[in-house]
Amino acid sequence: MSFLPQWFFGRSPASNATKTRRPEGLSRRRRTFAVEQLEARRVLAVTSLSIYTPTQSIVAGNTTGTIKVQLLDQFGRTAKAPIGGEVILLGSNSGQGTFLNAAGTAPIASITIPVGASAASFKYTDTKAGTPLLTLASGLLKPAHQSESVAAAAATQILFVDQSSPPMPLPIQTIQNTAPATVTIELLDAFGNVAKAAATSTIVTVTRSPHGPTRTIIIGGAAGQEVALSADSPTAKLLASQSATTQINKIVIPTGQSTATFFYSDTTAGSFHVFADSVQLGSAQQTEMTAPDIAPTITAPATLTIAAGATQSFATTVPPITVDDVDAGASIETVKVTTMTGSLLQGAVNVGSTVTLTGTIASLKTQLSGLTYQAGAAADTIKIVANDGTLSTSATIVVGLAPDIAPTITPGPGLATGFTVPLGATFAFTGPNTLTIADADATATTMLTVTLSVTNGSIAKFGVPLKTLTITDTLANINAILMTNVTYIAPPAGAPFTSDILTITATDGVMPASPVSIGITLM
DSSP states (O other): OTTSOGGGGTOOSSTTSOOOOOOHHHHHHHHHHHHHHHHHHOOOOEEEEEEOSOOOEEETTOBOOOEEEEEEETTSOBOOOOTTOEEEEEEESOTTEEEEOTTSSSEESEEEEOTTOOEEEEEEEESSOBOOEEEEEOTTSBOEEEEOEEEOOOOOEEEEEOSSSSOOBOSEEEEESSSOEEEEEEEEOTTSOBOOOOSEEOOEEEEEOTTSSOEEEEEOOEESEEEEEEESOTTOEEESSTTOOSBOSEEEEOTTOOEEEEEEEOSSOEEEEEEEEETTTEEEEEEEEEEOOOOOEEEOOSEEEEETTOEEEGGGSSSOOEEEOTTOTTOOEEEEEEESSSEEEETTEEEETEEEEEEOHHHHHHHHHTEEEEOOSSOEEEEEEEEOSSOEEEEEEEEEEEOOOOOEEEEOGGGBTBEEEOTTOEEEOOGGGOEEEEOTTOOTTOEEEEEEEOSSSEEEETTEEESEEEEEEEHHHHHHHHHHTEEEEOOOTTOSOSEEEEEEEEEOSSSBOOOEEEEEEEO
C-alpha cells in the first residue's frame, strides 16, 4: 500500500528527518480509517451463477416448482447485475426438456436478471424419465448446474420387447416350432418411458375377431397389472414356462415392476400373431414367424462287424452313434433303438432288444454314448429312430458276425510237466506257475467264463476250498484273480492219494477253448 502517507506508518515525509512520536491511540484510528476507505473503493465484480433452489422431482409431463438463479461475486456473495442486465442461457441434456417462464405459461430459451437485481426465476418440464442436467450460462461467468429428477408417468400402453438390456421393441419374432419362444411385454407411459405396474388392475374382457376365430377372455382383478393373452393360430400354445404343459390366457405384471414374460409355441409354420390386451392400457400385438420344423439327424455307421457275443460301445463306433437337431433348442425329443438278435446295455445293465431315450439333444447325446450293443448268435440290424415331436428320422446299421476266435489257456513253464505238492500243503499259481487266459477278439468288456476242477484236492478262491471253481468276468479280471487269489489245496496229510489232475476250461460264450489238464504229484 505504497500510496498511503508515511505518517500512517509513524514516519515523517523526510526520509532523514527526526521521527516524531505520535500518541498510540491516534495512530490506530488512522489505520482503521484507511482500511475502510480501501474496502469502500473495491469493485465487487459478478463472477458466477448459482441455482439456489433444491433439486426438484416431477412426473414426466409435469412442471417443476420455481427454480431460482442468482449472481455471485468472486467471494461467493450475492452480486447485482450490471448496466444492461445479465442474460442467462438455459440448457438441458434431455432432448425432451423445455424451460418455461416464471409463471410456467410459455417456453423460453433464456432469462434476464435486470440491472441492479441479483436473481431471476423460471420453471422446467420434461417428458423423458431420468435425471436431466440443467446448465445455466452467461458469457464468461462460471455456469451453474443442477440435476432434476423425472419419474415415468402412469402406464398407458403395452409394448412387446426383446431380451436385450435395456429391452428394445420387437414387433416381429422368428421362432422354431419345436421349442417355446420367450415373449416379453413391457409397460410404457404416454411419453414412451418404461412405467411400473399399478397396485391393482380391473377385470378385463376381450373379444378378438379381426385376426382369427372369435374368442372371449375373462380375467379377474389381481395385485399388479393384469394383461389378457391370445393368439390367432389354431395350434398356438401360450405357456407360463418352457417346460409347462398347461396353457394360460393371462399374465400379471407385479406391482412396481415393468415387464413380464411368457412363452409361445406353435407346430404350424407361417405368420401368426400374439395379442396382449388391457382395459386400461389398450392392445398390442407381436407377429410370430414360425419357421418350418427341421427334422433331427442321426450319425451312425452303415455296417458293423462284430463277433458273436462280443460288445460294441456306441461311443467308439466309426463314426460314433449320435443325434443332433439344429432347431431343437431346449425342447424334449426321443430316440428309440431296436435290435433283432442282439441286446442293448445301459452301463452294465442289459435292457433287452429295445430302449427308448428321452431328453434334450445334449442329454440324448450323453445317453447314446453310454449305450453298448452285444451281438447275438446271428447277423443283426440296429434301427435308430429320432423324433422331435413333429418329424422323425431313422437310420439302420447292418450287423455282420465275424468268425469268433476261441479263447486259449496257457500254463506257465513251471506247469508244463505238472507240479508236486506235499499232502496238506497249498500251491499258488504265481511266477512260472501262472495260468494265463487269452482271447484275440475279446474287448475290454467281453465276459468270459473259466472253470478249474480237481478230483482229490481242492481249488480255493480267497481261501474257500471247492472241487470246481467257476469264474465269470472280463479277461483282465480273470487273469488277475488266477494270479493272486486262486490256489490248489492238497488232500490232508495221511490221505491215501499220490496224484491229482487239474482240469481248466474257458469259453467266450460262443467258442470254447481247448481244455488243459495238468498232472499233480502228491507227496
